Amino acid sequence: MSEAAEQRESVFRPAETARGLILEQHHQLREMLWIGLAQTGQSAPGDGGQEPLRELVALIRDVFVRHLADEEALIVPILEADLPVGPLRVEALREEHSRQRRELEALCAWPEEGSDIELAARFETLARMLLGDIAHEERELLAADDGRHVPSIVRRSS
Ligand SMILES: [Fe+2]
Numbered sequence: 001m002s003e004a005a006e007q008r009e010s011v012f013r014p015a016e017t018a019r020g021l022i023l024e025q026h027h028q029l030r031e032m033l034w035i036g037l038a039q040t041g042q043s044a045p046g047d048g049g050q051e052p053l054r055e056l057v058a059l060i061r062d063v064f065v066r067h068l069a070d071e072e073a074l075i076v077p078i079l080e081a082d083l084p085v086g087p088l089r090v091e092a093l094r095e096e097h098s099r100q101r102r103e104l105e106a107l108c109a110w111p112e113e114g115s116d117i118e119l120a121a122r123f124e125t126l127a128r129m130l131l132g133d134i135a136h137e138e139r140e141l142l143a144a145d146d147g148r149h150v151p152s153i154v155r156r157s158s
């Protein structure tokens with residue numbers, strides 16, 4: 001598709017464009033989380049092997065936090081216009097994002113002298129929770145409507 005056609009597409013089908021961008025970011029985040037999970041299973045306690053995990057945690061935080069901002073910029077206006085349920089979904093989305101930011105920051109603030117085993121365990125818990133959040137979000141907010149060619153951000157549950 002040409003650039004001009006892509007631009008026309010994104011102007012006329014903002015929900016579909018937003019959905020595509022967010023799904024792409026989810027794909028990247030999933031990969032990073034799975035790499036981290038694979039890493040937590042590899043290093044032996046006390047061998048300094050958690051250094052790459054600390055770096056990866058910081059990277060995941062950066063990418064995830066950018067994703068949350070993109071999601072808020074792209075999805076919130078669409079949801080807010082979707083009365084009557086949209087504003088409630090916005091509230092739930094904002095609460096979830098605050099929790100995710102808090103948890104990611106807490107893990108990044110893990111002290112240098114803190115236990116590597118504990119860091120790996122906390123990362124594992126957080127990574128699984130974030131993977132669950134992503135899957136839930138895709139089911140509840142990003143599923144394409146069945147039987148129509150214009151997917152929407154919101155899948156109506158009626
Ligand atoms: Fe989200």
Ligand SMILES: [Fe+2]
Nearest residue numbers: 026071134137
């Ligand atoms: Fe997301």
